[in-house]
Amino acid sequence: MNAPSKAADTVDSSEPGFNYSRSVFFYETDLAGVVHFSCYFRYMEEAEHALWRAAGLTVDRAGGELGYPRVSATFDYKNPLFFEDRFLVVARVHAVSRRTIKYSFVFTRGDVHIGTGYLTTACAARTEDGSMKSIAVPDDVVPSLRTAAGQS
Numbered sequence: 001m002n003a004p005s006k007a008a009d010t011v012d013s014s015e016p017g018f019n020y021s022r023s024v025f026f027y028e029t030d031l032a033g034v035v036h037f038s039c040y041f042r043y044m045e046e047a048e049h050a051l052w053r054a055a056g057l058t059v060d061r062a063g064g065e066l067g068y069p070r071v072s073a074t075f076d077y078k079n080p081l082f083f084e085d086r087f088l089v090v091a092r093v094h095a096v097s098r099r100t101i102k103y104s105f106v107f108t109r110g111d112v113h114i115g116t117g118y119l120t121t122a123c124a125a126r127t128e129d130g131s132m133k134s135i136a137v138p139d140d141v142v143p144s145l146r147t148a149a150g151q152s
Helices: 039-056 141-148
Strands: 017-025 070-077 086-096 098-110 112-122 123-126 132-134
Touching: 017 039, 039 070, 039 086, 039 098, 039 112, 039 141, 086 141, 098 141
Parallel strands: none
Antiparallel strands: 017 086, 070 112, 086 098, 098 112, 123 132
């Protein structure tokens, strides 16, 4: 299940990935029509959830035993997005450990590189007192995600 980790800041753009596209909504922009920096983190989460759905999985179920809270999130901005821009996010399973999944997200608008982000999630079980405890990622999750992303 576990693959060797890649360097934290390198994404091989020739590697297949899961394509998620959408347009920028007005409420995501400032007065100049530029997307607010915080929206990129929402876009990464949307792409991650779409990848999970494509794999026939769900990130979380209300009242479920497992969840995947974010433990790290970064984004390196190269070019802005604007109101009504159509853009593509290519999501990949970037690195895996026994208890975490790290995703990479490459954003483009046509041939323009918008930026690259990373999200790391930990697999966690809910305990009786409502807290969460990190556990091993179930064996079927990563292969299913990689298949949905075309990485298998």
